[in-house]
Amino acid sequence: MNQHAGALAPEQRQAAATESVVRLVEVRRRFGSTAALDGVSLSVDKGEILGIIGRSGAGKSTLIRCLNGLERPDSGEVHIEGREISRLGEKQPQPLRRRIGMIFQHFNLLSAKTVEENVALPLKIEGVGRAERLRRAAELLDLVGLSDKAKAYPAALSGGQKQRVGIARALAARPALLLSDEATSALDPETTRSILALLKDINRQLGLTIILITHEMEVVRSIADRVAVIDAGRIVEEGAVWQVFADPQSEVARSLLQGIRPQLPEEIAAKLSPTLGSEAVLRVDVAGEAALGPLLADLAATAGPFRFIHGGISRVQGRPVGTLFLGVASGEPDLSQTVQFLTGRGARVEVLGHVFGND
Amino acid sequence: MSSAMIDLFLRSLWETVLMTGASGVVSFVFGLPLGLALVATDRGGISENLWVNRILGAIVNGFRSVPFIILLVALIPVTRLIAGTSIGTWAAIVPLSIAATPYYARIAEVSLREVDPGLIEAVRAMGGSRWTIVREVLVPEAMPGIVAGFTVTLVTLVGASAMAGAIGAGGLGDLAIRYGYQRFETTVMVAVVAVLIVMVCALQWVGDRLVQRLDRRSA
Numbered sequence: 001m002n003q004h005a006g007a008l009a010p011e012q013r014q015a016a017a018t019e020s021v022v023r024l025v026e027v028r029r030r031f032g033s034t035a036a037l038d039g040v041s042l043s044v045d046k047g048e049i050l051g052i053i054g055r056s057g058a059g060k061s062t063l064i065r066c067l068n069g070l071e072r073p074d075s076g077e078v079h080i081e082g083r084e085i086s087r088l089g090e091k092q093p094q095p096l097r098r099r100i101g102m103i104f105q106h107f108n109l110l111s112a113k114t115v116e117e118n119v120a121l122p123l124k125i126e127g128v129g130r131a132e133r134l135r136r137a138a139e140l141l142d143l144v145g146l147s148d149k150a151k152a153y154p155a156a157l158s159g160g161q162k163q164r165v166g167i168a169r170a171l172a173a174r175p176a177l178l179l180s181d182e183a184t185s186a187l188d189p190e191t192t193r194s195i196l197a198l199l200k201d202i203n204r205q206l207g208l209t210i211i212l213i214t215h216e217m218e219v220v221r222s223i224a225d226r227v228a229v230i231d232a233g234r235i236v237e238e239g240a241v242w243q244v245f246a247d248p249q250s251e252v253a254r255s256l257l258q259g260i261r262p263q264l265p266e267e268i269a270a271k272l273s274p275t276l277g278s279e280a281v282l283r284v285d286v287a288g289e290a291a292l293g294p295l296l297a298d299l300a301a302t303a304g305p306f307r308f309i310h311g312g313i314s315r316v317q318g319r320p321v322g323t324l325f326l327g328v329a330s331g332e333p334d335l336s337q338t339v340q341f342l343t344g345r346g347a348r349v350e351v352l353g354h355v356f357g358n359d
Numbered sequence: 360m361s362s363a364m365i366d367l368f369l370r371s372l373w374e375t376v377l378m379t380g381a382s383g384v385v386s387f388v389f390g391l392p393l394g395l396a397l398v399a400t401d402r403g404g405i406s407e408n409l410w411v412n413r414i415l416g417a418i419v420n421g422f423r424s425v426p427f428i429i430l431l432v433a434l435i436p437v438t439r440l441i442a443g444t445s446i447g448t449w450a451a452i453v454p455l456s457i458a459a460t461p462y463y464a465r466i467a468e469v470s471l472r473e474v475d476p477g478l479i480e481a482v483r484a485m486g487g488s489r490w491t492i493v494r495e496v497l498v499p500e501a502m503p504g505i506v507a508g509f510t511v512t513l514v515t516l517v518g519a520s521a522m523a524g525a526i527g528a529g530g531l532g533d534l535a536i537r538y539g540y541q542r543f544e545t546t547v548m549v550a551v552v553a554v555l556i557v558m559v560c561a562l563q564w565v566g567d568r569l570v571q572r573l574d575r576r577s578a
Contacts, residue, residue, distance in 0.1 A: 068484050097486035108481035111576045112499035121495065122485040153575040173485070 019082070021046050021177050021209040022067060027076035027086075029062055036062040037073065038233035044177075049203055049210045051224030051241070053217065053256060059233040060213045064181050067211065068100045081176055098126060101170030105182035107162040109154040115165050116141065116150040122173040140168035144198060160191035167198060171206075178202075180212045184219055196222045217260045221245065221316055229253045242316040246287030247348065262311040262323045264352060277354025280335050281309065282342075284324040290346035291320035298345075303338040304329070330354050360546060367534065368547075372554060374448045374529040378520040381452045383513045386459035390512075391505065393419070393460065394467030395493060405479065405489045419461040427458050428522050435526075451528030455519060463512045470504025471497050503574040510566025514559050531555060 022044040029037040036059045044050045054060050065071035066078055069085050078086040085096055101122075109118050119140055120133035128136070141147050144164040154162055163183060170178055180199070184192040200223045203210055212224060220227050220241055227244050229237040229252055236250040245261070248254045264281065272281060286295065291313050299306060306328045313322030328338045335351070342349045360368065393415065399405050400412035425433070431454045435445045438453040478496050487495065498505070521532015531551050539548025 070480065070483060094486040094488060097484055100484070102481070102484045104477060104481060106475075106477055108475070108477040110478055110482075110496060110500060112502060112573075113495075121482070124495075125482075125485060125487050125491055155575055155577050169485075179484075 019046055020044060020079075021081055022211065023077075023079040024066075025077040025079075027063075027066055027073045027078060029066065029071065029073045031062075035233045037066065037076075039076070040230070040233070040235055042228060042235060042238075044209055044211060046209055047203070047207045048226060049200075049212065049224045051212045051214060051220035051227040052230055053214055053220055053227060054230035054252065055215060055256070058230045058252075060215075060230060061181065062233075063230065064102075064179050064211070064213050067177075067179060068097050068102060098122065098173045099176045100179060101173065101175035101177070102179040102181065103163065103166045103170050103183045105185045107154070107159075107166045107186075109162055109165055109169075111154055113153075114150065115146065115152050115154065115157070118154065118165055119168045119172055122169060126173055136172060137168070140171055141165075143171070143202075144168045158191075159187050160195060163187065163191075163195050164198065167195075167202070171202065171208075176209065178208055178210045180210060180214075182214055183212070185214070185216070192219070193222070199223055215256070217245075217256050221260065225317070229256070240317065242287065242319040242321055245316045246285060246319075246321045262325070264325050265310055268309065268325075268355065269352075271355050272353030273355070274353055277356050278330055279307070279327045279355050280330045281352045281355060282326045282328060282338070283350045283352050284311075284326060284342055285322070285348040285350075286313070286324070286346070287321045288319055288346070291322050293345070295342075295345060295347070296324075299338065299341055303341045304334055306338065325352075327355070360550070364538075364547065368550065371529055371531045371534040371551075374533075375517065375520055375531045375558075377448055378451055378455055378523060378528065378530055379513060379516045382455035382459050382516055382520075383509070385452070385456035386463040386512055386516075387509055389456075390460045390463030391467050391498075393464035394471055395497065397464065397468045398471040398497070399489070399493075403476075405492055419464055422458065422461040423465070427454075427519050428525060430454055430458055431522060431526060446527045448523075448528045448530070451520065451523035451526060451530075455516060455523060458519065459512055459516055462515065463508065466508030466511060467501075467505055470501040470508060473504065474500045503570045503576070506573060507566060507570045510563060510570075513562050513566075517555065517559060517562070 020043040022042070024040055024042040027037050027040045028035065040063060052060055052063065062071055066073050066086070067080070069088065073086050076086065077084055080096060081099065083096065110121070113121070116134060116137040119137040123133040123136060138147065138150065141150055144167055146161060146164050146168070149157060149161065154165065157165065184195050187195060196219060199210060202208055212219060214220060224241050226239065227241050228235050229244070229250055231250065231252040237244060237248065237253050244253055245257065248257055264283065268281065296308065306326045309325040309327050311322065311324040313320050315321070328335055339349050339351070397412065397415055397419070400408040400415065402409065422430070434454040434457060438450050439445045441453050442450045444450050474497055478500060479492055482492050482496050520530045521535070523530060524533025524536060531554060535548055535551040538544045539551060
């Protein structure tokens with residue numbers, strides 16, 4: 001993985017850094033009585049990785065299809081590299097689609113073509129000569145680490161290898177934008193990690209802008225810079241990944257984060273009472289500075305003893321983000337002192353309820 | 360069998376091969392595009408046009424519902440127009456082709472329909488035109504089915520060509536009817552049936568081998 005003909009020189013990348021590759025303005029698309037997209041506005045900067053996350057049926061697929069002109073919005077504007085594409089006919093977006101590479105959940109490799117022919121196909125469509133096509137295909141297969149499979153047929157590859165071929169194919173025509181439609185959803189966790197690492201690598205080395213559509217927060221967490229949460233055809237939340245992880249605003253984001261953020265152990269959750277109990281259970285969300293210092297030691301010294309029930313601090317985009325579950329004596333002033341101390345350190349504190357003793 | 364009989368036998372064999380081969384080629388050349396048109400113009404197809412689809416479908420169904428022996432006679436004016444005569448082996452090729460084309464079109468249609476829509480989507484997403492989709496996706500991906508269907512069509516044509524004896528086209532089927540059946544020459548009947556069995560088996564074997572070589576869908 002060392003040669004990239006598609007790489008931008010650093011100064012080029014610098015100059016292009018501020019322009020947005022994709023800009024959506026109030027995009028709407030209805031299917032019958034349901035609004036798949038209900039006024040989506042969004043912009044993606046050059047070199048950025050944007051994760052678009054939502055439950056199934058939230059409008060993710062329609063959104064991605066509007067981006068490459070496979071679907072025409074009912075209203076609103078779709079700008080790709082400054083060009084408005086949503087009003088173009090069937091034939092006109094064809095050259096534009098060549099500026100956009102796409103990878104799919106089920107890879108969508110042509111079974112009757114060899115790996116190298118699959119990778120070279122976008123160039124064949126562009127009218128590039130056979131020798132040049134195959135040279136470029138070899139270069140890309142080298143980039144994704146599959147040089148030895150050039151003559152194989154897709155059926156002989158594993159899922160992860162197929163997706164690598166899909167990535168190589170998506171990059172063949174030197175796109176300005178890579179769309180990933182649930183590209184890792186059909187892969188096992190280990191393969192998912194290696195595919196995401198490859199995408200991140202490509203993003204860094206080629207300065208390629210990537211939009212990832214997914215329903216898995218883990219995917220967003222591993223490689224995205226920014227995340228947009230979509231629900232019922234609307235963007236309900238948008239921001240830097242670490243911010244959304246630390247402090248999700250929408251119900252959807254909280255629910256999608258459930259599997260990935262620490263949760264109160266069920267046996268304790270079951271015993272929680274809103275008023276009765278000797279111990280209050282607190283949920284403490286910390287991020288950034290607040291999570292870096294000796295927070296718990298200071299808490300013990302200032303506000304008194306507590307019980308560390310569950311949770312921890314992990315890193316998102318290199319920033320510490322954590323959720324801790326603490327048990328503190330229910331009596332006043334201990335409880336309010338604890339809450340006050342933690343809030344003062346920039347944490348978000350929620351009293352979940354009370355339990356008796358040490359259960 | 361007398362030597363005259365053997366001569367007749369060989370001539371009949373050649374006539375059957377000629378009728379099957381020529382009408383097979385015609386049905387492939389016209390049937391495959393017709394099958395493509397049926398898939399492309401259908402709902403959700405790459406050139407959706409439901410009116411064209413309905414009209415094509417009606418024409419195909421019309422030809423397919425007429426019994427071949429009736430089609431053979433009904434098409435005599437058309438045959439005379441194309442082949443210059445309405446009698447003989449070449450004349451039989453016209454109605455055989457006309458009957459086999461919609462038959463093969465339907466078989467090809469089924470294989471083309473089974474191509475994963477995701478592949479079409481992928482090629483559209485990379486900026487491929489409809490023609491690119493036909494050439495790079497639909498036909499190559501459906502090729503095993505297209506070839507298997509063509510084998511079925513050829514075997515059906517071997518059988519249908521027997522009826523072409525009704526317009527003096529000759530062929531093995533005609534030989535079996537005139538000598539084996541009407542003159543009670545059991546040897547001729549048995550020989551014809553044996554040769555037909557061998558022919559059909561050989562066709563099927565070649566077709567199956569070809570399909571195996573073309574099919575890359577499993578490792």
